[in-house]
Amino acid sequence: MSDLNVIGVVGAGVMGRGLAQDLAQHGHKVHLIDIGKEILDDAMRSIRQNLRAQFLMGKKADGKSVDEILSAINPSTDLAVLEDADFVIENVTENFDIKKSIYLEIDKICRPDTVFAANTSAVSITRIGSQTERPDRVLGMHFMNPVPMKKTVEVIRGYHTSDDTIGTANKLLSQFGKESVVVSDSPGFVSNRVLMLTVNEAAFLVHDRVAPPSDIDKIFIECFGHKMGPLATADLIGLDTILYSIEVLYESFNDDKYRPCPLLKKMVDAGLHGRKNGKGFFEY
Structure with missing residues (x-):
């Protein structure tokens, strides 16, 4: 070595x-x-x-x-x-x-x-x-x-x-x-195979108007003790990167559970990529 x-x-x-x-x-x-x-x-x-x-x-x-x-x-x-x-x-x-x-x-x-x-x-x-x-x-x-x-x-x-x-x-x-x-070596490895499903499902909750982003993240922070909610985490990583990772998982496994949320696709198309450019699920 x-x-x-x-x-x-x-x-x-x-x-x-x-x-x-x-x-x-x-x-x-x-x-x-x-x-x-x-x-x-x-x-x-x-x-x-x-x-x-x-x-x-x-x-x-x-x-x-x-x-x-x-x-x-x-x-x-x-x-x-x-x-x-x-x-x-x-x-x-x-x-x-x-x-x-x-x-x-x-x-x-x-x-x-x-x-x-x-x-x-x-x-x-x-x-x-x-x-x-x-x-x-x-x-x-x-x-x-x-x-x-x-x-x-x-x-x-x-x-x-x-x-x-x-x-x-x-x-x-x-x-x-x-x-x-x-x-x-497997698509998404461990971290993203779990995290991307979580973020995608959280995006579906916003898309389906179950709760706003702030309340979704509040549940994870205050109920589960997470330091950051899934949607703020997505903004930190970059929504364009999140979408790409989910699409790779979808193509790799051919499993509908990895189907990207339409709202996430729309946000990326609109240039709302998260912290890197000032606006995603939250504004910075």
């Missing part, structure tokens, strides 16, 4: 920037990759703001300053910088064709021993691994948002994923304060 000093993070969206921040805070050198300089500039500004907020709340990072942590992150639009990466975590859009294009490239760029982890909530890890010459070194790592605050990761073993690869992933997770629950 090689040293895991240099980590590639492909995709500088909400999850990618959270990962880059968390890894850099724990002493890793990070290559943060995305297609545009504007996206990367925005990601670095966001990470700076998040670090300052943490420091104001008294959460220090082993005596490192904000600038020292940021200096460990190398933002780049060029996948070629991943040639020295010990481990790569991919966080691009939940679309297989887009992911496939990434893996075809990085498989040629990275060392043969470099592990690839797909941070996905729905796409098959076995299918991703089959796009590479190293399917035994490909696995899923489903991080939760916000990454720096969530200490447990759903790790997914593809058909070919080796025990050594699972061990390497667990070693990396331990290096930045996280633990894993290892599950087998």
